[in-house]
Amino acid sequence: MLGRKSAGATQVQPTAPVPAQTIRFSTPVVETPGIVVVAGFLWRLVRLLVMLPLRFPVAVATAGASALLAYLVGWLGLAVAWTLADVALLVWWRRWPESFKARLARRALAAWRWLWIYRxxxxxxxxxxxxxxxxxxxxxxxxxxxxxxxxxxxxxxxxxxxxxxxxxxxxxxxxxxxxxxxxxxxxxxxxxxxxxxxxxxxDMLAEQIDALPVPDSPHGIDLAALPVGRCEDGQPWRLRLHGTHVLTVGVTGAGKGSVLWSAVRAMTPAIRAGTAEVWAIDPKRMELSFGRDLFARYADAAEDAVDLLEAAVAAMQERAERYAGRKRVHVPSVRDPFVVVVLDEVAFLTAYHPDRDIRRRAENAIATLTSQGRSVGFCVLAALQDPRKEVLNLRNLFPDKIALRLDEASQVDMVLGEGARDRGADAHLISPDLPGVAFVKLEGSPVPVRVRAAFVTDGDIDYMAGERAAAGVMG
Incomplete structure (x- = not known):
C-alpha cells in the first residue's frame, strides 16, 4: 500500500547543519612590571643623550654654547653673538661657496634628511x-x-x-x-x-650638454679616458677606447649619434697629429657621412663595408706580427696610430643584409677585431638598435657597453649583463625627451653608471672636418 512503508525501509531524518566546534585556547597574559617599563624608558633616554653629541656634534655644541652665553651675558649678549655668527656665515657662503656647502650646508642637509626622511x-x-x-x-x-x-x-x-x-x-x-x-x-x-x-x-642630466671643447694640442689627450659627456654625479664622463671595445645600443632617437660623435670629437687633436685614425662604416649614409673628411677610411655600401673590415683585420694582424716578441703594449704613434673602427647600425651587416656571404664575412671580421685587436691598438665602436642575440651574437666580445633608451625591460640585461636592471639601470624607462642619456657598464665593474653624452651639432662636425682638411693640406 502507498501509505505504508515497508518494514525493511530506513527512514532518513533531515539534519540541519551543525556549526563546527570552536576550541579557544586562552593565552596567558603576563603583565610587565612597572619597574621594567620605567627602566626601559630610562635606558632609551640615557642612550639618546649619550649618542646625541656623537650623532650631531655641531648642533649640540651650538646649543650648549648658546645656553652658556645666555647664562653668562644674558639674552642681549646671546643675540649679539648670533648676529656676528650669521654675518660670518654669510661671508663664508659668498666668498667660499664650495667650502661652505661641503663643510656645513650638506652636513646640515644630511642630518635633516636622516631625521625627517629616512629615520x-x-x-x-x-x-x-x-x-x-x-x-x-x-x-x-x-x-x-x-x-x-x-x-x-x-x-x-x-x-x-x-x-x-x-x-x-x-x-x-x-x-x-x-x-x-x-x-x-x-x-x-x-x-x-x-x-x-x-x-x-x-636629475643632473635633465638639460642638454653642448659639445665639449677640444684642446688644440694632442698633448694630454688620453685615448683611454676621452671626455664625451657628464655622469649623474656631475663629474665628466670619460669614455675608454684605447684597450677595449664599446657597444652602444638604443632605439631610434635615443642618442647613439651623440655617443659616436662625442668620441670622435674628443679624438680630434690626435687625429690631426696622425696618432689616431677613424675608419667609419655608415650603412644609413646619414649619421657619419657628414664628417667623412675626418675619417682615414669610409664606407657605406655593404660590399665596401666588409672590405673595410677585412682591411682592418689585415692591418691588425700585420701589426701583431711585428709586435710578436718585441712589444706587449701599444703606444699610439704616427707609424702605428690607434685605429677606431666606428660601425653604425652593425645589425645591417650581421643580420639584415640579404646576402649570406656578406653577413658571414662581416661577422667573422668583427669577431676577429674584437677578440684580438685591443692589445695592438685597434678598437671597435659599434652602434646597434636591437640587442637580441640572433641580431648580434658577438655582444660578449665588447667589454664596455652603453645602454641608451631601450624598448623593453628585458633588453637591459641583454645589453649590460645579468642583474644590471636590479642594480638600478632602468634604461627602458629613459624619457624620449632625454636623448643621449644612458647607463654604462665598464669591464670589471658590476655597477652601472648613469651618464649623458654631449650633443655635437652639424656645425660642430663641419668645423671639425674643416680643421682636419686644413691640417691635411698644411701637412
Missing amino acids: RHWQPVLVVSGLAESYLERQYLPQIRGVTCSAWADRVRVKLVAGTAPAEFEQRVAELAHGFGAPSCRVEVRGARDLVLEFPRR
Missing part, C-alpha cells in the same frame, strides 16, 4: 617592501649607519641583518625609491653586511 619612514618602508626579517616572533631591521649628501644625491649607509644578502635590496630598488620619494635607487656593496643606498634628489 622617520625606515621601518614602514622596509616592512612593506619585504626587507624586514623575523625570528622567534621578533622583527629585525637593517640599521642606518649614516647619511651623507652630495650635490645631487643622498647616500644612506646600511648595516644588513645577519643572514641576509645585498641581492634582496637590489631586487627591491623600485620599492625603496618610491618609498623614500626618490626618482631612483642604486645599491653599492661595500663589504660584508655593509652597503650604500644612493637616492638622487634631482
Whole structure:
C-alpha cells in the first residue's frame, strides 16, 4: 500500500547543519612590571643623550654654547653673538661657496634628511617592501649607519641583518625609491653586511650638454679616458677606447649619434697629429657621412663595408706580427696610430643584409677585431638598435657597453649583463625627451653608471672636418 512503508525501509531524518566546534585556547597574559617599563624608558633616554653629541656634534655644541652665553651675558649678549655668527656665515657662503656647502650646508642637509626622511619612514618602508626579517616572533631591521649628501644625491649607509644578502635590496630598488620619494635607487656593496643606498634628489642630466671643447694640442689627450659627456654625479664622463671595445645600443632617437660623435670629437687633436685614425662604416649614409673628411677610411655600401673590415683585420694582424716578441703594449704613434673602427647600425651587416656571404664575412671580421685587436691598438665602436642575440651574437666580445633608451625591460640585461636592471639601470624607462642619456657598464665593474653624452651639432662636425682638411693640406 502507498501509505505504508515497508518494514525493511530506513527512514532518513533531515539534519540541519551543525556549526563546527570552536576550541579557544586562552593565552596567558603576563603583565610587565612597572619597574621594567620605567627602566626601559630610562635606558632609551640615557642612550639618546649619550649618542646625541656623537650623532650631531655641531648642533649640540651650538646649543650648549648658546645656553652658556645666555647664562653668562644674558639674552642681549646671546643675540649679539648670533648676529656676528650669521654675518660670518654669510661671508663664508659668498666668498667660499664650495667650502661652505661641503663643510656645513650638506652636513646640515644630511642630518635633516636622516631625521625627517629616512629615520622617520625606515621601518614602514622596509616592512612593506619585504626587507624586514623575523625570528622567534621578533622583527629585525637593517640599521642606518649614516647619511651623507652630495650635490645631487643622498647616500644612506646600511648595516644588513645577519643572514641576509645585498641581492634582496637590489631586487627591491623600485620599492625603496618610491618609498623614500626618490626618482631612483642604486645599491653599492661595500663589504660584508655593509652597503650604500644612493637616492638622487634631482636629475643632473635633465638639460642638454653642448659639445665639449677640444684642446688644440694632442698633448694630454688620453685615448683611454676621452671626455664625451657628464655622469649623474656631475663629474665628466670619460669614455675608454684605447684597450677595449664599446657597444652602444638604443632605439631610434635615443642618442647613439651623440655617443659616436662625442668620441670622435674628443679624438680630434690626435687625429690631426696622425696618432689616431677613424675608419667609419655608415650603412644609413646619414649619421657619419657628414664628417667623412675626418675619417682615414669610409664606407657605406655593404660590399665596401666588409672590405673595410677585412682591411682592418689585415692591418691588425700585420701589426701583431711585428709586435710578436718585441712589444706587449701599444703606444699610439704616427707609424702605428690607434685605429677606431666606428660601425653604425652593425645589425645591417650581421643580420639584415640579404646576402649570406656578406653577413658571414662581416661577422667573422668583427669577431676577429674584437677578440684580438685591443692589445695592438685597434678598437671597435659599434652602434646597434636591437640587442637580441640572433641580431648580434658577438655582444660578449665588447667589454664596455652603453645602454641608451631601450624598448623593453628585458633588453637591459641583454645589453649590460645579468642583474644590471636590479642594480638600478632602468634604461627602458629613459624619457624620449632625454636623448643621449644612458647607463654604462665598464669591464670589471658590476655597477652601472648613469651618464649623458654631449650633443655635437652639424656645425660642430663641419668645423671639425674643416680643421682636419686644413691640417691635411698644411701637412
